[in-house]
Amino acid sequence: MKEINLEQKEFWNEKKGKIWVSLGPRIDDMFGPLGDEALRVLAPKKGENVLDVGCGTATTSFKLAGLLGEKGSVTGMDISKPILECAKQKAKENSIKNIEFVLADAQNHYFMADSYDAIFSRFGLMFFDDPVAAFSNLLKGLKSRGRLTFVCWADRSANDWIEVSTNIATKFLELPPKAAPRDPGPFAFEDPLYLNEVLSNAGCNKILIENYSATNVVGKNTKEAAEFLSRMGPMSLPFEDSEVSVQRKVIDSLEKCFADYVTIRGVEMKFSTWMVTAYKA
Ligand SMILES: C[S@@+](CC[C@H](N)C(=O)[O-])C[C@H]1O[C@@H](n2cnc3c(N)ncnc32)[C@H](O)[C@@H]1O
Numbered sequence: 001m002k003e004i005n006l007e008q009k010e011f012w013n014e015k016k017g018k019i020w021v022s023l024g025p026r027i028d029d030m031f032g033p034l035g036d037e038a039l040r041v042l043a044p045k046k047g048e049n050v051l052d053v054g055c056g057t058a059t060t061s062f063k064l065a066g067l068l069g070e071k072g073s074v075t076g077m078d079i080s081k082p083i084l085e086c087a088k089q090k091a092k093e094n095s096i097k098n099i100e101f102v103l104a105d106a107q108n109h110y111f112m113a114d115s116y117d118a119i120f121s122r123f124g125l126m127f128f129d130d131p132v133a134a135f136s137n138l139l140k141g142l143k144s145r146g147r148l149t150f151v152c153w154a155d156r157s158a159n160d161w162i163e164v165s166t167n168i169a170t171k172f173l174e175l176p177p178k179a180a181p182r183d184p185g186p187f188a189f190e191d192p193l194y195l196n197e198v199l200s201n202a203g204c205n206k207i208l209i210e211n212y213s214a215t216n217v218v219g220k221n222t223k224e225a226a227e228f229l230s231r232m233g234p235m236s237l238p239f240e241d242s243e244v245s246v247q248r249k250v251i252d253s254l255e256k257c258f259a260d261y262v263t264i265r266g267v268e269m270k271f272s273t274w275m276v277t278a279y280k281a
Contacts, residue, residue, distance in 0.1 A: 054124015111141030
């Protein structure tokens with residue numbers, strides 16, 4: 001089989017995978033309301049079989065397992081071994097039975113035809129080097145007229161949580177060059193026309209892409225927010241690899257900047273996403 005998505009495989013299996021696992025609860029606080037909105041749009045029914053792509057540590061897979069009931073089932077799929085190990089451990093600890101995990105690349109995994117009533121993802125579908133091939137492949141596993149519902153990031157400049165913190169970090173850290181539009185990465189689908197074209201070329205119909213924006217808490221206070229966001233987005237690996245004195249400067253500057261975002265709930269920043277629904281023809 002042709003090797004694909006090599007950079008992303010390395011990224012999510014090496015240091016980033018470990019950082020992601022260690023930040024699990026904080027990521028869930030931040031992504032929680034966005035994932036919950038995507039689950040509301042999906043409207044899972046008892047007894048359905050659902051695939052959760054790029055499931056990560058499986059918070060949404062566990063929610064789905066509960067919503068689908070014991071006659072339904074969830075398959076969590078991810079390319080990262082350390083992240084999936086964490087998901088499996090949580091399923092074991094919580095004795096969740098109607099769930100299975102598959103370590104695989106969703107772009108070329110062999111799906112049995114008509115396996116799923118629906119495919120879902122919370123920020124796990126933007127990392128393919130050939131998105132049309134990936135969505136076409138996913139559709140193979142979906143039943144006829146089955147639905148695909150996912151949330152992905154919209155316009156990067158409308159996402160303060162990453163834009164503001166990256167602008168600060170760039171003063172102290174050498175960050176990777178900004179990804180070109182459409183390159184695999186968190187903002188691959190920020191252009192909704194391109195996203196629509198990808199889904200349509202992959203064979204989806206009745207495509208609906210709606211903006212969902214919110215302000216979410218990224219930390220109870222500026223210190224917590226700075227320590228969290230310094231380990232998210234493009235600064236996470238350069239921050240991890242930098243000297244303690246540099247890390248201190250980054251944290252101090254982030255804390256100062258985040259003072260402008262303090263509300264009664266904590267540090268609140270803007271998030272802008274696409275809530276996407278499409279069907280297999
Ligand atoms: C931003 S994280 C989101 C994780 C999880 N859905 C959540 O909301 O916490 C993206 C996830 O997609 C996974 N991923 C990236 N490319 C993938 C691919 N081609 N096939 C399957 N999973 C992939 C990564 O390993 C990572 O766990």
